[in-house]
Amino acid sequence: xxxxxxxxxxxxxxxxxxxxxxxxxxxxxxxxxxxxxxxxxxxxxxxxxxxxxxxxxxxxxxxxxxxxxxxxxxxxxxxxxxxxxxxxxxxxxxxxxxxxxxxxxxxxxxxxxxxxxxxxxxxxxxxxxxxxxxxxxxxxxxxxxxxxxxxxxxxxxxxxxxxxxxxxxxxxxxxxxxxxxxxxxxxxxxxxxxxxxxxxxxxxxxxxxxxxxxxxxxxxxxxxxxxxxxxxxxxxxxxxxxxxxxxxxxxxxxxxxxxxxxxxxxxxxxxxxxxxxxxxxxxxxxxxxxxxxxxxxxxxxxxxxxxxxxxxxxxxxxxxxxxxxxxxxxxxxxxxxxxxxxxxxxxxxxxxxxxxxxxxxxxxxxxxxxxxxxxxxxxxxxxxxxxxxxxxxxxxxxxxxxxxxxxxxxxxxxxxxxxxxxxxxxxxxxxxxxxxxxxxxxxxxxxxxxxxxxxxxxxxxxxxxxxxxxxxxxxxxxxxxxxxxxxxxxxxxxxxxxxxxxxxxxxxxxxxxxxxxxxxxxxxxxxxxxxxxxxxxxxxxxxxxxxxxxxxxxxxxxx
Numbered sequence: 398x399x400x401x402x403x404x405x406x407x408x409x410x411x412x413x414x415x416x417x418x419x420x421x422x423x424x425x426x427x428x429x430x431x432x433x434x435x436x437x438x439x440x441x442x443x444x445x446x447x448x449x450x451x452x453x454x455x456x457x458x459x460x461x462x463x464x465x466x467x468x469x470x471x472x473x474x475x476x477x478x479x480x481x482x483x484x485x486x487x488x489x490x491x492x493x494x495x496x497x498x499x500x501x502x503x504x505x506x507x508x509x510x511x512x513x514x515x516x517x518x519x520x521x522x523x524x525x526x527x528x529x530x531x532x533x534x535x536x537x538x539x540x541x542x543x544x545x546x547x548x549x550x551x552x553x554x555x556x557x558x559x560x561x562x563x564x565x566x567x568x569x570x571x572x573x574x575x576x577x578x579x580x581x582x583x584x585x586x587x588x589x590x591x592x593x594x595x596x597x598x599x600x601x602x603x604x605x606x607x608x609x610x611x612x613x614x615x616x617x618x619x620x621x622x623x624x625x626x627x628x629x630x631x632x633x634x635x636x637x638x639x640x641x642x643x644x645x646x647x648x649x650x651x652x653x654x655x656x657x658x659x660x661x662x663x664x665x666x667x668x669x670x671x672x673x674x675x676x677x678x679x680x681x682x683x684x685x686x687x688x689x690x691x692x693x694x695x696x697x698x699x700x701x702x703x704x705x706x707x708x709x710x711x712x713x714x715x716x717x718x719x720x721x722x723x724x725x726x727x728x729x730x731x732x733x734x735x736x737x738x739x740x741x742x743x744x745x746x747x748x749x750x751x752x753x754x755x756x757x758x759x760x761x762x763x764x765x766x767x768x769x770x771x772x773x774x775x776x777x778x779x780x781x782x783x784x785x786x787x788x789x790x791x792x793x794x795x796x797x798x799x800x801x802x803x804x805x806x807x808x809x810x811x812x813x814x815x816x817x818x819x820x821x822x823x824x825x826x827x828x829x830x831x832x833x834x835x836x837x838x839x840x841x842x843x844x845x846x847x848x849x850x851x852x853x854x855x856x857x858x859x860x861x862x863x864x865x866x867x868x869x870x871x872x873x874x875x876x877x878x879x880x881x882x883x884x885x886x887x888x889x890x891x892x893x894x895x896x897x898x899x900x901x902x903x904x905x906x907x908x909x910x911x912x913x914x915x916x917x918x919x920x921x922x923x924x925x926x927x928x929x930x931x932x933x934x935x936x937x938x939x940x941x942x943x944x945x946x947x948x949x950x951x952x953x954x955x956x
Contacts, residue, residue, distance in 0.1 A: 456511055456512055457512070458508055458509070458512055458514075461508070461509035461511050461512045462478065462488060462509060464482075464509075464511070465480045465481060465482035465537075466480075466481045466482070466537075467479060467480055467481065467488070468481065468540065468544060468545065468546060468552055468554075469545050469546070470545070470546035470547065470570055471545075471546075471547060472547060472548040472570060472571070472572050472573070473492070473548075473572060474491065474492055474493060474572070474573050474574060474703075475489055475490065475491060475492060475574060475701070476489075476490050476492055477489035477490055477507065479546070479552075479568070480509065481537055481538045481539075481540070481554070482534075482535065482536070482537050482538075483510075483519060483532075483533070483534040483535065483536065484519065484521075484532070484536075484538045484554055484556075484566060485510070485517045485518065485519040485534070486507065486517060486518045486519075486576065486699065486701070487507050487508060487509045487510060487515070487516070487517035487518075488507055488508065488509065489505070489506050489507040489701055490503050490504065490505040490506070491503060491504045491505075491506065491653075491703055493703075494652075494703060494841075494844075495845070497845075498845050498853055498854055504653070506650075506653050506655065506701065507655070507701065510534070510599065510601070512601075513601060513602065514601065514602065514604070515599070515600070515601035515602075515674070516598075516599070516600045516601065516655070517598070517599050518596070518597070518598050518599075518655060518657070518699050518701070519534070519596070519597060519599070520566075520578055520580065520594070520595065520596040520597070520657075520697060520699075521564070521580065521594075521595060522564065522580065522582055522592040522593065522594055522595070522685075523592070523593050523595060523680070524590055524591060524592050524593070525591060525684075526590055526591070528560070529558065529560055529562065529590060530558040530559065530560065531558070531564070532556045532558075532564050536556055537556075538554040538555065538556045538566070539554065539555050539556065540552065540553070540554060541553040541554070541555050541565075546568060546569075546570050547570065548570055548571055548572040551567055551568060551569035551570075552567070552568050553565065553566070553567050553568075554566045554567075554568070560586065561584070561585040561586040562582060562583065562584055562585065562586065562590075562687075563582070563583040563585065564580075564581070564582055564583075565580070565581040565582075565583065566578055566579070566580055566581075567579040567581075573702070573708055574700055574701055574702035574703070574708065575698060575699070575700050575712065575716075576698070576699040576700075576701070577696065577697075577698050577699075578696065578697055578698075578699065579694060579695075579696045580594060580694065580695050580696070580697070581692055581693070581694045582685075582687055582692060582693050582694075583692045584687045584688065584689060584690060584691055584692065585690070586689060586690075587689045587690070588689055589686065589687065589688050589689055590686075590687045591684035591685070591686055591687070592684060592685050592687055592693060593680055593681045593682075593684050593685070594659075594660060594680070594681045594685070594695045594697070595678065595679060595680040595681070596657040596659065596678070596679055596697055596699070597657075597676055597677065597678040597679070598646075598647060598648050598655050598656075598657060598676065598677045598678075599674055599675070599676050600648055600674060600675045600676075601674045601675075602674070602675075603629045603675075604650060606629075606650070606651070607651055609838075611726075611728060611834075611835065611838065612651060612726050612838065612839060613626045613628070613649070613726050614628075614629075614649060614650055614651055615627055615628045615629045615631075615632070615648065615649065616628075616629075616632055616637075616646075616647075616648055616649075616669040616675065616677050617646070617647055617648070617649045617654075617723075617724065618639075618644060618645060618646035618647065618667055618669075618677075619644045619645060619719055619720040619721070619723055620639050620641035620643075620644040620646075620667055621641045621642055621643060621644060622719065622720065624720065624723055625637070625639070625667075625669075627669050629671075629675065632669050632670060632671045632675060633671045636668065636669065636670040636671075637667075637668070637669040637670070638666060638667065638668045638669075639666070639667050640664060640665070640666045640667075640682060641664070641665060641666075641667060642664055643661075643662075643719050644659075644667075644719050644720075645657065645658045645659070645718050645719070645721055646659075646667050646669075646677050646678075646679055647677060647700075647724070648675070648677055649704075649724055649726075651839065652703060652704055652841045652844060653701075653702070653703060653704065654700065654701070654702050654704055654709075654724045655699075655700075655701045656699070656700045656701075656702075656721075656724065657677070657679060657697065657698075657699055658697060658698040658699075658700070658716065658718055659679045659681070659697055660681070660695050660696060660697055661717075663681055663683065664681070664682045664683060665679045665680060665681050665682060666679065666680050666681075666682055667679050668680075698716060700712060703841055704724060704725050704839075704840075704841050705841055705842065706722075706725065706738060706739075706742070706840065706842065709721060709722055709724055709725060710722050725839060725840065726835075726839050727835065727839070728835050728839075730828060730831065730832045730835065733828060733829065733832040734832045734835045734836055737758065737829075737832050737833060737836055738836045738840055738842075740758045740761065741754045741755060741758050741836065742754070742842065744757040744758060745842075750846075750847075750848065750849075751842075751843060751846040751848070751855050751927065752846075752847075752848030752849065752852065752855055752927065752930060753848075755833075755855070755927050755930055755931050755934075756930065756931075756934050758931075759931050759934045759935050759938065760934075760938065762829055762935070763935065763938045763939070763942070767942070786808060787805065787808070790804045790805060790808065830928075830931075830932070833927075833928055833931055834924070834925070834928050837855065837856050837925040837927045837928055838856070838925065843855055843856045843925075843927065844856050848926065848927075848930065851867075851868075851882070852883070852926050852930075854926075855925060855926055855927035855930075856925050856927065857925060857926065858879065858881065858922065858923045858924065858925065858926060859879075859881025859882060859883045859884055859922070859926045859929060860879065860881065861879075861881040861882050862874045862878055862879045862880055862881060863880045863881075863882075863885055864878045864880070867881070867882050879922065879923075880918065880919060880922040881922060881926070881929075883926055883929045883930055883933060884918050884919075884921055884922040884929050885918060886933050887917070887918060887921065887929050887932050887933040887936065888914045888915060888917065888918030889914075890933055890936035890937055890940070891913070891914040891917060891918075891936055892914040893936075893940060894936050894939060894940050894943070895910060895911075895913070895914060897940060897943050897944065
């Protein structure tokens with residue numbers, strides 16, 4: 398097979414993949430009173446009434462927060478409040494993350510149930526005994542003791558029904574994102590009851606999502622070692638249920654996760670469903686028996702976090718949460734993507750800038766593949782030196798394709814040249830390229846991280862444009878003409894690198910290859926600037942290695 402055809406096919410296939418990715422990137426832009434039966438918590442009985450639906454449109458967040466008495470919570474990472482009505486965590490803001498780089502307003506994730514963006518977490522017990530009242534979303538809890546939750550001071554809530562049963566919750570908060578809830582039921586009667594613990598996350602509507610095929614946003618869990626990822630539209634069409642012995646469940650955004658970790662060593666049933674709102678729910682399959690004049694207790698964890706790798710991995714290890722690190726969507730190249738992140742993060746701690754860290758990891762990648770690249774470039778240098786002889790053979794046997802192939806193969810064998818070896822650099826770069834793209838795309842550590850000069854966010858595109866001379870001319874250009882300085886540098890480096898490779902003997906192939914650097918410059922312009930910096934530096938290092946090898950490679954042919 399003609400090596401140029403192979404290389405052209407691979408190059409064009411790569412371009413198609415990138416182009417496909419580009420066009421998939423869009424412009425950025427409670428439980429009712431009669432809830433005592435176990436079956437009713439397994440159904441979504443939290444659908445709003447007509448009056449509630451109207452209030453979702455008319456009521457503001459501040460008005461909703463003022464409708465019930467609240468307990469404030471705060472540590473160095475989050476702040477918000479817990480509603481005493483329903484004892485739900487329905488107000489949380491990340492103190493260290495801004496909405497965007499030009500907006501000082503902090504990211505708010507959770508909101509009360511009666512606003513359009515309602516998003517909350519609640520937990521408790523249910524029973525199959527229809528004669529027993531249990532606290533629901535309308536029950537008002539009492540505060541016992543401390544009235545502010547911090548990482549130094551837990552809080553205690555209490556609710557008592559008319560049948561002589563007391564429900565208590567002790568809620569603690571660590572210094573990051575972990576809420577631990579110890580739920581207790583105290584029986585003051587002479588009767589025995591069965592209770593089932595549950596927890597659920599409720600979200601009123603689909604948030605603004607990236608909607609890009611390489612990233613999952615929606616309902617997520619790992620149940621008995623199996624990763625479950627359900628998109629919002631999937632759950633709108635069909636409910637998901639599974640019984641498991643271990644795991645966790647939650648709702649994930651690109652950078653944020655709201656998750657429940659059920660009580661350890663107990664079987665539970667997980668449900669993802671939609672009925673006017675989305676719900677991720679678990680309920681114990683085996684009851685706790687509450688004997689007369691006695692009490693029962695159970696503990697669960699709630700993690701509402703920014704998806705920082707050290708934080709997520711830390712919780713997975715210290716709390717022994719099965720595969721909790723998968724809340725970050727590392728993708729099918731996990732074995733490349735996660736180590737690549739740790740490499741970049743190591744150099745960031747060393748150099749203090751993620752852009753420099755990307756350049757450092759690029760150098761390391763080149764060193765790792767140095768022997769393979771040497772072999773490939775030596776072969777390509779020989780191919781380039783053989784170009785005159787190949788042109789002569791093509792002209793000599795232009796009427797006999799079979800003879801031409803035989804003569805070509807004889808030439809390759811004589812000079813010990815492998816025409817396929819030129820594909821190796823491309824094949825090596827593709828998985829690393831997409832793994833780095835994944836790292837830049839999904840990790841919050843890269844979010845709003847600057848490089849030098851005009852690059853203020855390595856996870857976003859280069860904001861400059863060739864069409865206003867990179868800001869020197871006093872006008873803005875349409876978004877499709879925003880082709881920044883780094884993409885242009887990448888395209889120039891690719892064009893120079895192309896000149897070092899054997900030129901295709903076929904005229905059509907030559908035209909395609911000549912167009913390719915311009916094509917990739919336009920295609921990669923909207924990609925994260927950190928990725929374009931990687932590609933540019935990689936091109937420069939590749940050229941340096943290639944020039945060095947070509948100067949040392951000579952081929953003598955006998956005509």
